[in-house]
Amino acid sequence: MTIEEDSNVENVDFGSAISERYLSYALSTIMSRSLPDVRDGLKPVHRRLLYAMMKLKLDPSSGYKKCARVVGDVIGKYHPHGDTAVYDTLVRLAQNFSLRYPLIDGQGNFGSVDGDNAAAMRYTESRMTEICTLLMEDLDKDTVDFRLTYDDSDTEPVLMPAQFPNLLANGSEGIAVGMATSIPPHNLHELCDALIHLIDNPKATCADVLQFIKGPDFPTGGTIIDSKSTIDAAYETGRGSFRVRAKWEKESFSHGLYQIVITEIPYQVQKSRLIEQIASLLMDKKIPLISNIRDESAETIRIVIEPKGRGCSPEIIMESLFKLTELESRIHLNLNVLSSSGVPKVMNILQVLQEFIEFRQEIITRRTKYQIARIDERLEVLHALKVAYLNIDEVIRIIREEDNPKKELMSKFFINDNQAESILNIKLRALRKLEEEQINAEHESLKKQHAQLCQILENPRLLWKLIKTDIATIQKKFSLETALGARRTNFEKVEMSAQIIDISAFIEKEPITVICSKMGWIRSMKGHGLDLSGIKFKEGDSEAFIVETYTTSSVLICSAGGKFFTVLGDNFARGKGHGESIKLMVDIDNHDVVNIIPYLPGEKLLLASTKGKGFIINSDDAVASTKNGKQIMQVSGDDRCVVCTSVSGDMVAVIGTNRKLLVFAINEVPEMKRGQGVTLQKYRDAKLGDVKTFDSNEGLAWSLGSKMRLEKEIMAWRAKRGSIGKIPPSGFPKNNKFN
Structure with a gap:
């Protein structure tokens, strides 16, 4: 049977199938993994972890339990994921350098600010902190909805009835599909001030609440150097960043x-x-x-x-x-969270606070209704008990003589099934006058509580007053005067951002002589005009470049790859040893050093390659700020930069390996910032040998052994740039070099 004939096979467009499944994955990541809820500031893994600890009765007054036990309960009952992910979450909630107000009190090695990992979960122990219990207080009073766990064997809270704005107090980070969140921690005392102001002034603006929230308050302290306007702009849009210094x-x-x-x-x-x-x-x-x-x-x-x-x-x-x-880093702000309607949204600071206040209003309302319902149930029982005490003899008779005492009690005293059951459950020792008095007193007390709770539901002002009182209580408990509540991050106005300092002004200016060998070993010696005849090199190595400069001056290094590197004179190794390899100072990529020259601002340099191309560059454009250098001359294949020389005079002399000499005016060579250059001399089966600039009035000079030879009559070799040239004068060096 073919696939087309199989009734269980459905033909679906591949693109549509992928889109549908990826959308499901994206929504799952956004809603159930990466983004925190604006109301309690928790992700599902945090919520399930704390709920499991509450079920294990790991409150601050109890003893510690092994983290392995906690993680086992979390992944077994509520969160069917890897134990490593859950334990990493537990560890972070216990680190006082990660959370501004740690939710877990850890005992053992929970990592360090150095980046060390925590010990294995079988070695560490944990319990909840006091502030953590405030996140789950009144959880058993129908304040939030519950849902079935992944295997339908138990229930878990959809939210925590948080008494403080945990989202802003501890911050949050997460990367979802197509969106991310990054919320730094804040000071709880300042957040409470803003919430109280918002309750008193429901029409308050962002600017109003930002009078109380100065900025983030990091657990590791530091100094925020942004201006007040920059900080406010980030909070008003929900996006921005803060510069923090040590x-x-x-x-x-x-x-x-x-x-x-x-x-x-x-x-x-x-x-x-x-x-x-x-x-x-x-x-x-x-x-x-x-x-x-x-x-x-x-x-x-x-x-x-x-x-x-x-x-x-x-x-x-x-x-x-x-x-x-x-030591100066940038902390980002992206208030992208799940709103109360379950939709991801970038909020500003005012919207976050308003969502929390509305959430607290809902929590208090549900808690009050729950308390009223429990009081109604108790009053119903107390009413039945009062009836029983007033008619105790009749009640005893019915219980002793009737076959169905519950039904008889219900019809005799006009009570319901629950009330009749409570009468039947009275113990004989409770049939005292004192017990009757206590029941009457409890009945009166509950009636008063019932009236007060009903007033809260009927009068919004009383409800807001209760919310405000709860917030003020938390503010007092974690005030700025306490060790945990004191602000740790301060603010400092910096007029200008950090600049790269010219360190040469702090280096003692000394004359030095830089010595570089053919193998690339470089060092410096103090002084100028030194006798270098006694300088020793490694076996097979010899002198290549000698440059006189100063410790406060820079040196330009040109490589055969066309790159320029800049090194401060004070950075060269000193002493009479072999020095250090130039490759340790700059990334020269195995290319030979063409020349090393002192950096002089505005100096003109002539570059030439083996193909006979070249151009003039300003030394200022050759200065490199990094170890990687700056690419100036573009060379490819077997082509190499072979000449880097200072421009002096008005003429250029070029000679190739074919022993053809060409002389032309320096103004025929263009000045460029980078590139291949123009053709200086034309070759067939030869390469460029050497280039020299000179003054036409003085003539062309070259070294011949220990002597110098000068040729003033240069018209015979004078031609336009790019020509072939002619045979040089007799006595010109056979190596085709001017020096």
């Missing part, structure tokens, strides 16, 4: 010495990675104002940075570090 202080010693101590780092920056980053910059000599860095952290962060000299300003050192490292 906190530091200067520790002074005698004789003007000091060290810089970093005490707080930006949120979600790993301390170990940060130190490695600074140490790498130190090794690459990109921060020469620093001599050493060490980590003296214990329970608190203490990163010590030692300056190179007492004359270096600590502010300038830190500005350089802020620019080059994660």
